[in-house]
Amino acid sequence: MILALGGCIGEEPVNVDAGPDEAANADPDQLDPSPPGVTLLVHVEYQTEEKLNWLVSEFDALEHADRKQGYVAMLVEPAEYEHLLDEGFAVEIQETPTEQLAEALSGFRSISGYACYRTVEETATDMATLASDYTDLVELVDMGDSWDKVTGGGPAGYDLAGMVVTNENIAGPKPRFFLMGSIHAREYATAELAIRFAEEMITGYGTDPDATWLLDNFELHVLPHTNPDGRKIAEQGYTQRKNRNTSSGNCSNPPTSSSQHGVDLNRNSSFKFGGAGTSSKACNLTYRRTSTSEPETQGLQSYMSSIFADQRGPGDADAAPSDTTGIMISLHSYSPLVLFPWSWSAAGAPNLTQLRTLARKFGYHTGYPVCQAPVCLYAASGTTDDWAYGTLGIAAYTFEVGTSFFQSCASFESTIVPDNIAALREAFKAARRPYQTPAGPDAVSVAVSSSPVTAGAVVSLTATVDDTRYDSNGWGSEASQNIAAARYTINQASWSGATTTAMTASDGVFNATSEGVTTSIDTTGWTVGRYLLMVEGQDAAGNWGAPSAVFLDIQ
CATH class of the missing domain: 2.60.40.650 (Immunoglobulin-like)
Structure with missing residues (x-):
């Protein structure tokens, strides 16, 4: 059954009054403020790993799957729903979540409907204020550029605006924790969670004993908006996942669950690029383009390489030494999970035992399942956490938080923030020796x-x-x-x-x-x-x- 829902979900299909060619060729800078339509949240059953990998590369697969029951959650449009049925898949429409999403986002085209989340500009302004108010603790840093920033003819674009948080009166070098959010633009909670953690450390210095010793001894590097161009589209209520690269593909505008401009930045990293869980089709949600093609990916890899030493050998089986220093966490949503490398392969990473031990400390605080993505979810190649561990040897993780891209402020404040702030504190404490201290x-x-x-x-x-x-x-x-x-x-x-x-x-x-x-x-x-x-x-x-x-x- 296809639900006849009024209103729209953020990643709505193109305007029904426009023909497919007209919609696909629309100016991506001019988004329709209220395109009608329907998008379905479904569970799709699969029987083999090959079918799962195909689903992930061809559709908008969510970070929610049940390996035991053999299904993956996806967002699909009615035509995609029919296509899946024609291909022989068993597809179950999740009626209540679909209705709730449609109701929540009907007519929504402004982040002002979610007062707990700051826009890209508001986040940058607040970081600048923190740097001004806490001159000994906060230093602003430009970690790179967005696609629009380096590409003429469109919006001005953004810097990858971050900050370094530490007591600058105590000399280093110091162990480092790199925390990043919103590499997938539609995941509202992640950027806010990143800056909330930084703010708690900053404002707690001198009154919170743990925040005090952490900032005296360690450095926190925070990038709330890894994909600011895409986030500006998502702030209008569209589930834009990718960056805003419009250089290839005849993609839908406004963005939909089956077609959108851009590159999936979490499939664009240079380590194990191009494997399972990625697409070579420009409009697909997991479109990888070419290795490290995007300025956001280049900035991210360059910045992490500048703050972390390469501590692991070049071979897949080379373990990082037990005294490795440094940790990174990429915040995503949704589906409560703590994931650790590898994402590209179900084989265990060389530091599997140590990575898993720290991850289980995170799981103690969050209550999230702790697992390796290809084992409990699905494989993904060219991811940021695989790059950080595979290239530099640092302990690297993905947190999948919440139950929605546009998470309600009530659940964000009452559950996501306290559970994950505690886990992020655990990560910060482990930054000096992430393969030893958590044991x-x-x-x-x-x-x-x-x-x-x-x-x-x-x-x-x-x-x-x-x-x-x-x-x-x-x-x-x-x-x-x-x-x-x-x-x-x-x-x-x-x-x-x-x-x-x-x-x-x-x-x-x-x-x-x-x-x-x-x-x-x-x-x-x-x-x-x-x-x-x-x-x-x-x-x-x-x-x-x-x-x-x-x-x-x-x-």
């Missing part, structure tokens, strides 16, 4: 018995050291070890050469996977000021986990 226990609930105190007071420092905070949410389990030790440092991280002081088990013996730890601190001789106490734990396998901190004020 160790977390220090949580760090507290002092009293603060502020006068110099000479004896203060109790307590925490819980927990080696069980992993969850794949249905995709395997992570071994936990008993806690073996705990320690704290004052004002400096343990790896910087600071003096470490041992803590004891609250019950007198370390013999469980989660332990309360404690110590007494005599503040005799301490001067007036704020002190940062950093606690970390070690498991029986010898792994030290990331620290957590608390302030102690002496008055």
